[in-house]
Amino acid sequence: MKTIIVGGGIGGLITALYLTNRGEQVTIIEKESILGGRLAFIQKDGFTIDKGPTIVLLPEMIQSILEEVGINPDALELIRIDPLYSLTYADGTTFTKWSNQEKQLAEINRVFPGEEQAFLTYLDTMKQRFTLGKSVFLDRHFMNKRDFFSFPSLAALVKLKAYQSVEKQTAQFFRNEKLREAFSLQTLYIGGAPTSSPALYSLVSFSEHYHGIWYVKGGYGSLVPFLEAELRKRGVDIHFNTEITRIEESNGRVTAVHSDDQRYEADQFVMNGEIPIVKAMLPEHQPKKEKYVSSSSCLLLYFGLDKVYEEADVHQFLMSQDFKKNMREIFVEKKIPSNPSIYAFHPSKIDNTLAPEGKSVLYVLIPVPAGSDVEWNEIDSFVDSCIDLLEGWHFPNLRKHTEWMEVRTPKDAENEGLFQGGSFGLAPVLGQSGVFRPQLKPFGRDNLYAVGASVHPGGGIPIVMQGAKLLSDYLAEEADLANRKEKSV
Secondary structure (H helix, E strand, O other): OEEEEEOOEHHHHHHHHHHHHOOOEEEEEOOOOOOEOOOOEEEEOOEEEEOOOOOEOOHHHHHHHHHHOOOOHHHOOEEEEOOOEEEEOOOOOEEEEOOOHHHHHHHHHHHOOOOHHHHHHHHHHHHHHHHHHHHHHHOOOOOOHHHHOOHHHHHHHHHHOOOOEHHHHHHOOOOOHHHHHHOOHHHHHHOOOOOOOEHHHHHHHHHHHHOOEEEEOOOHHHHHHHHHHHHHHOOOEEEOOOOOOEEEEEOOEEEEEEOOOOEEEOOEEEEOOOHHHHHOOOOOOOOOOOOOOEOOEEEEEEEEEOOOOOOOOOEEEEOOOOHHHHHHHHHOOOOOOOOOOEEEEOHHHOOOOOOOOOOEEEEEEEEEOOOOOOOHHHOHHHHHHHHHHHHOOOOOOOOOOEEEEEEEOHHHHHHOOOHHHOOOOEOOOHHHOHHHOOOOOOOOOOOEEEOOOOOOOOOOHHHHHHHHHHHHHHHHHHHHHHHHHHHHO
């Protein structure tokens, strides 16, 4: 069996490892000059900083899948981050989130007295819901939609209160508005708003406390060389700088994929890319009725600095003066936020391998809309205002200490192949979650499959890896079924 995987993001790499585990012949076709997709580095003048994901969640899922595909998980040095991160509100209130339960209770007592029992109730309730939600939604696909609408699944939906939004579910635990924001902003990790993301995604916030937030020594992107080395060891053929633009088919089966000057044949094909963009490659493509909703996007600022900000945390959030308005501007009005929320990642606090001695890297993410008419080439004043906010926060005299800065806009993301410039695949709204999200075979062709952030179970590195596992299991089931049919003839 020969498989071509189009796209060398984490979903494509893990799928390739699963398939080669079974002795299958695999070719990866990647349009960039490196593998990893969003899991990559910005490297300049001796500085290294993650280009995309920075927060490592669900470490046990990552390690388990690495072990399954034949990678020694101990090859990656994982460092637990506690405190998880700090939040600074417009009125000067600061609140630190901890994985350590006693420290978190003490911090809640300091900032939000009277909410301690609410936090304990939250942990107990969400632990039960996480166990249920993982088994019902993360550990299975919904190729047969009747599986989703079975009595056990519907009963699980009710128990999870998945019909609620994350915002409404969080409000059932906490009275203070700031505390509600602290336990619902995590939908931004997957490009959704707390008001429109189903309560199932409340499990992300819980997971921070229960499983912790981790850091990969050397940066998240250092995972990719381990995977590439193993793939090359197994004889996987990797084509770089090759963009697939057309899919060839015959009688409902894909026969080849085409770049500008090359045709590639295989028995089956896996597309590790955005679903709407892949659909446009199909022959005689006609616009479908599906109207996909993109996740939000990010304005990203990368800094090489001549010092380490010891007073900063590894992770921190600066909350908008009006968080609800901030979310409305991003997700409803689709415009540059009038007063943004900002996430800053300063890994040099714990990792001196990322910059020359005495220097550091800083990663800044500002949630912004995708698919808008914003003129991203004309945002210098907005970037300047964000740097002003950073300097008044944990990074005084940031401009003075900046050796270099790079800016990445949603337009850059769109040019790199992300649907409408959205940073996290399709948005985690109800109509694109669970059974309603594109499944493993969303193109209506017998041998054309999909993996990645826009495919069930969704975005985030460990979840995309889980999606690759689900695809691998499904392909094994199909191969076994085909073998049984062949023997019975």
